[in-house]
Amino acid sequence: MQIFKETVNRKNLSVLNEMPIAIVYKPGAPATHHFNDEIECKSTCLNCVNPRCMYFDESDIECSEVKNFTNDRRLSVCPVDAITWNADKDSPIFDTNKCICCGICMRRCPVGAIYYDEEVKVCTTPSDNTTRVKASTYSIQFQKEQLETLINKPRGGVLIKESDELFDKIYAKLLSIKNIYHNPIGRNLLISLGCKSAMRRIGDVYTRMDAVYSASDNSFGAVEIEFGRDTLDAARGILDDIAVLHTRYGIDKNDNQALVVCLQLPNARQGYWQVIKDVKTVENIHISTITIGAMMILNWNGCLLIPDDVTYYIDYDNMSLRPAIEWQLDGKVNLSDKTLGILEPMK
Incomplete structure (x- = not known):
């Protein structure tokens, strides 16, 4: 696992109490998580250790069909450098003057906490389905395993409605x-x-x-x-x-x-x-x-x-x-x- 600078001095992170069965996007609001008992809750930022909203994996920027292709190695998800990390809140922040509303960071957020409401925002309000824990070898690994499961959950709805x-x-x-x-x-x-x-x-x-x-x-x-x-x-x-x-x-x-x-x-x-x-x-x-x-x-x-x-x-x-x-x-x-x-x- 590649460790980025946002993990430096990380003291806390969040994990899910229960894994949803599906995630539904709604324009103008954070996505909702749906559960077997028909209960749903609003998503919120998990303060990911390796934030997918900010970085691609190295395998994403490679094409195996072309050997020795001298490609640019930048892993930044935001193509216009509009996302930085808020070390105090352990969450991303968005420069609205730079942001082009492409929606890449929104789609890559494992929980659907990033949304567009006149500008790109992230929900950091604690959820009933999240627990804040101290960063440790165990909690970092546990969060990683949760996120790997979460990104494969069914998703529906629309991130942004075109106009x-x-x-x-x-x-x-x-x-x-x-x-x-x-x-x-x-x-x-x-x-x-x-x-x-x-x-x-x-x-x-x-x-x-x-x-x-x-x-x-x-x-x-x-x-x-x-x-x-x-x-x-x-x-x-x-x-x-x-x-x-x-x-x-x-x-x-x-x-x-x-x-x-x-x-x-x-x-x-x-x-x-x-x-x-x-x-x-x-x-x-x-x-x-x-x-x-x-x-x-x-x-x-x-x-x-x-x-x-x-x-x-x-x-x-x-x-x-x-x-x-x-x-x-x-x-x-x-x-x-x-x-x-x-x-x-x-x-």
């Missing part, structure tokens, strides 16, 4: 955010959506692609992450990535579920769409496209990334992600047509 107004707020930050955060946002969302993902180090000119990922079904692909307007470069870049992975790492082009992650879908007249279609026509390679906003919606709803040839494939003849996202949600997306280029091009 035009919320995305206006989120995209105002994303459109002006420093480019050092672009790749971490894409990589960390991929991990939250059930993938393992490795991203290249800043300044590494030898590694051509922004990232690689492997999904829960063992499918694999190169990733280009583009926050700018010139997504044609992303289309060209992903082709280069496919070629490099084939020649340098022996990965056949047909085994590469390549993915372009963009902030906004390109406008209808941009060359990106025709390039994507031409690549499918000539090479039978389906390059998937998904936006940061669409990934956030999937993340808020507890979905996984589905990296096949169909789900996120859009091109000149069909530029809308809405059917794919609504299929995964099994319901309508509460987002107006063409909003910020998240599900359809803005024009």
